[in-house]
Amino acid sequence: MKNHFTITISDVHGSRHFSFKQFMRKFALFVVLFIILMFASSAVIIWWLNQEIVEIDNNRVSAQAEYNEVLEKREQAYFLLEKEKHKIQNELDTKSKQIQFLDQTLKGLEDLIGVEPDEDALVLDRVKIVQLTTLEKQVMLEDIPNDRPVKTYKGVSSGYGWRTHPVKASREFHRGIDYRGNYGDGVIATANGTIEYAGHHKKSGYGRLVIISHDYGFKTLYGHMSKLHVKTGQVIRKGTLIGEIGSSGLSSGPHLHYEVSFVQRKLNPAPFIRWDLKNYDEIFKEVKGVPWGSLSQMIQERVQRVEKQLLLRDVK
Numbered sequence: 001m002k003n004h005f006t007i008t009i010s011d012v013h014g015s016r017h018f019s020f021k022q023f024m025r026k027f028a029l030f031v032v033l034f035i036i037l038m039f040a041s042s043a044v045i046i047w048w049l050n051q052e053i054v055e056i057d058n059n060r061v062s063a064q065a066e067y068n069e070v071l072e073k074r075e076q077a078y079f080l081l082e083k084e085k086h087k088i089q090n091e092l093d094t095k096s097k098q099i100q101f102l103d104q105t106l107k108g109l110e111d112l113i114g115v116e117p118d119e120d121a122l123v124l125d126r127v128k129i130v131q132l133t134t135l136e137k138q139v140m141l142e143d144i145p146n147d148r149p150v151k152t153y154k155g156v157s158s159g160y161g162w163r164t165h166p167v168k169a170s171r172e173f174h175r176g177i178d179y180r181g182n183y184g185d186g187v188i189a190t191a192n193g194t195i196e197y198a199g200h201h202k203k204s205g206y207g208r209l210v211i212i213s214h215d216y217g218f219k220t221l222y223g224h225m226s227k228l229h230v231k232t233g234q235v236i237r238k239g240t241l242i243g244e245i246g247s248s249g250l251s252s253g254p255h256l257h258y259e260v261s262f263v264q265r266k267l268n269p270a271p272f273i274r275w276d277l278k279n280y281d282e283i284f285k286e287v288k289g290v291p292w293g294s295l296s297q298m299i300q301e302r303v304q305r306v307e308k309q310l311l312l313r314d315v316k
Contacts, residue, residue, distance in 0.1 A: 136303045137280055140296070142238050143192050143215040146275040149222060149258045150179045150245070151186035157255055160268040166252040175266040176221065176259035177273070181245035183226050183254050189242050190220055190272070195234045200248065206257060207249025210242050216295055223257035224249050262290050 158166075158178040165172050193214040201209040206223030210230060213219055226246020230236060247254045260269040271286040284292045 136300050137277060139299050139303060144218055145190040145214060145220050145260050145272050147190055148273055149187055149190050150181060150256055151188055154180040160270060167250050176257050177269045179256040179258060181254055181256060183246055185245040186241050187222055187225060187243045187245060187256055189236050189238055189240045191238050193236060195230045195232050195236065198228050198230050198232045205250035207251065208243065208246060217263045219261045221259035224251045224255060265289060
């Protein structure tokens with residue numbers, strides 16, 4: 001019985017004896033130990049898994065926080081981009097309106113100065129053409145006689161052409177235009193130039209007389225004045241007050257006698273008086289004997305030279 005062991009179970013009915021071999025005892029012990037080991041391993045695994053879950057949850061929370069932070073930054077960036085987009089859109093709308101206004105203004109200027117608009121050209125190029133063309137025309141209108149020679153217009157008493165002289169009563173060719181006026185009314189230069197003569201000219205009958213020499217061979221004459229405001233040799237600009245209306249010389253009353261000449265040839269002043277940016281080309285058809293083509297070319301080259309000098313100065 002050495003290799004056996006007995007288990008006795010007692011109850012009210014008596015005792016029962018169970019006899020097992022020693023191997024079964026060892027087996028049972030092994031099973032118990034195995035179960036204990038399984039429980040211990042399970043506990044360790046459960047603890048480890050719990051730690052993993054905690055770490056995963058912490059990582060999830062951290063990742064969620066980072067995601068929320070990135071999302072908030074993205075939303076802020078999106079908000080700023082939307083704000084910038086609206087700002088740029090408003091600026092574009094404003095620029096578009098300005099360009100439309102500029103385009104309409106340019107068309108008006110191009111029509112005014114007689115430039116054929118190029119719809120495919122850049123606005124800046126069109127502006128440059130308008131500037132150059134306007135400058136060329138303005139230079140010509142500053143240097144060549146145009147507009148009325150009186151500050152206050154009160155009508156014309158005698159035009160250019162044949163007439164009966166109001167004093168001599170003879171049939172004569174009137175080489176200028178007589179402007180009505182009162183004593184002391186202002187007389188102005190019709191272009192830039194140099195005073196060739198300023199004084200009382202008895203021989204001509206023009207009394208107090210001013211002759212202005214202009215560029216390109218033009219001259220203007222202002223006669224019968226009561227008072228002179230310039231001297232011979234003085235350089236004056238268009239619009240300068242040169243004297244006052246009077247009745248000096250061979251005259252029947254206060255008025256201004258005005259003449260325009262080109263290379264000693266008297267011209268009808270009327271087309272020059274009507275000459276401005278709106279009627280710029282009309283004078284070229286009305287006034288013959290003046291080399292308008294070469295004159296315009298000369299002024300154009302002059303303006304372009306000035307423009308190049310300005311560009312070179314800006315580059316430096």
